[in-house]
Amino acid sequence: METMLSSSSILDELTKINILAIAYSTLALLAIFIAHWTYKWRNPKCNNGVLPPGSMGLPLIGETLQLIIPSPSLDLHPFINTRIKRYGSIFKTSIAGRPVVVSADPDFNNFLLKHDKKLIEPWTMDTNAKVFGQELQNSKRYSRHIALNHFGAEAIRKLKLLPQMETLIRLTLDKWSTQDSVELKTTAISMTVDFASNQIFSGDLENSSSRIGNMYKDLLQGLMSFPINLPGTTYHKCMQVQKKVSGVMREALRKRMNGRAGRQQEEADLVEHLIKDMESMEFLSEDFAVQLLFGLLFVASDSVSTALAFAFKLLAEHPNVLEELTAEHETILKNRENPDAPLTWEEYKSMTFTLQVINEVLRLVNTAPGLFRRAITDIPINGYTIPSGWVILIAVSALHLNPDTFEDPLTFNPWRWQMGTGEEMQTCESSYHKISRWISLQDLKEDLIIKESTTCNPYTMD
Structure with a gap:
């Protein structure tokens, strides 16, 4: 009887050991799989070149949380600013589970927009596509x-x-x-x-x-x-x-x-x-x-x-701006025969300083993080390659706040838009209008900005 009990206990112990061995093996295989998958996520391959530098963030989540945190200032969003300092003006990341290349290079952005439908195509985040259809x-x-x-x-x-x-x-x-x-x-x-x-x-x-x-x-x-x-x-x-x-x-x-x-x-x-x-x-x-x-x-x-x-x-x-803006509108009222008459088209067109204020507000206030596009072919840039199928986030705010284009870019200065003949003013007007009109109605005004580009571009099609 004791021998039978002893044998039964041994079998029970062996069964427990086998179950534990299977469980540990399964956990080990799962850990290896997760580690391998995480490594592949953080180090995506590019078959025809080298990817831009950057980080893919956490698996699935990527770096989405850092991007959607509101910015505390009018400066470049911290998500973009810190990565430009770390990786340069073109870097890779992941947003909402998608591999993305962010470009804050004004010349390259202009080059991409000029070759819309040839190198890139319109793209929206999965959420936007489902919400707007x-x-x-x-x-x-x-x-x-x-x-x-x-x-x-x-x-x-x-x-x-x-x-x-x-x-x-x-x-x-x-x-x-x-x-x-x-x-x-x-x-x-x-x-x-x-x-x-x-x-x-x-x-x-x-x-x-x-x-x-x-x-x-x-x-x-x-x-x-x-x-x-x-x-x-x-x-x-x-x-x-x-x-x-x-x-x-x-x-x-x-x-x-x-x-x-x-x-x-x-x-x-x-x-x-x-x-x-x-x-x-x-x-x-x-x-x-x-x-x-x-x-x-x-x-x-x-x-x-x-x-x-x-x-x-x-x-x-900026009370000095408000004072000049008020003066412009009061002048229009004084020139009217009937002060209570409605605003006319001619009066609207005469508001030159008002237009300068609007331009400056739109330059500083970027209502969208940028323009989303998707590469339809491999795109070489500065020794790196953006693979076909990857999403490209064109950071328009990088142009608006570029000190090489706008002196003291974080300063609210409507007078920078005064009509002038100097090279700086022409650069300011041209560079701004190449991209800025895409912001507020970017999904409705396709192809407008491409036709207005005037700046010489170092990037050319092969």
Whole structure:
């Protein structure tokens, strides 16, 4: 009996040892696999050359968290600034699980933009593509056309948008004057969304525009998040907001389509233009129309409100600029026969110092980290290679804050934009306009900047 018990105990011990051995072996293999995978992640291969220097960060996460942390100053974002000092103006990294090369080299950036569709193609982060719809990303030419048709310079002049803008701003300022304090960016979002929705829908969203403005604020927080659509995540909240806003716009679009017969021709707005084009253009589906309307209001809510908020801040900190700006506008009022007359196109065009202030605000306030593109072929640069398929982040802020182009680049100095004939002024104008116009409507104004480039470039196509 004792012998049988002893044998049974031995078998039990051997079984435990085998289980432990299997567990330890599995853990060891898993550790080896993770170590090997981590090594491959941090040291990606380039078949046709050497990758630019840099770090890929943590597996899957990469260096996304460092990029999305808000910058405490107007200087280059710390994520870009520290890596330029460490690796140079072109470096590799990983954002939201994607291998990325960041370029802060103005000449190389200009070279890339001049060869758009040959070396690179438009690309958006996975989050943006799902929020705004891939169809919209693939039909930017039409998006640009219809946006400029209703919000471009000619539209402002012919459709008499200036008086409407002036009325809205007067009403907003009157409302602000009754409050102890104003959260400027939030109220600016509401103001711009109200105006844009009225131009797009002609009042069809009158009872929803304020609610949409608030929802767009929540949407912004999710655009740089990881596309994990689980309850409680920022991305999930972002997608819920997208569904709600799109639902409101889809309902307004269908209501308009069903009631077009009785609508007056002079009331034609962007939605009316879109519906008319849907009758003759096959790619203009209802889903595309909703995505386009969603994207247009987002542009209005984000970039314009950010620029306005910073403009107020900069003017408050520079009373000499505010004084000259005020003097220019008071001169316009004094020259009027009727001081209460609405703003005219001629008066708007005469605001030379106002334009200088706007240029300087846009130079300092970068409303986006840069332009995302994807390499469609291997691209050699300074002895390195950007592999085909890699994402390229063109850091436009590096040009705006380049001391070789702008003297004292962090100084708010609208007078630097005065018309001049000196070489420095010509360089300033040319270099700035090569890229700056891509910022606020970068997804709608494809190909504009490429045609305006004037600076000689050392990079050439083979």
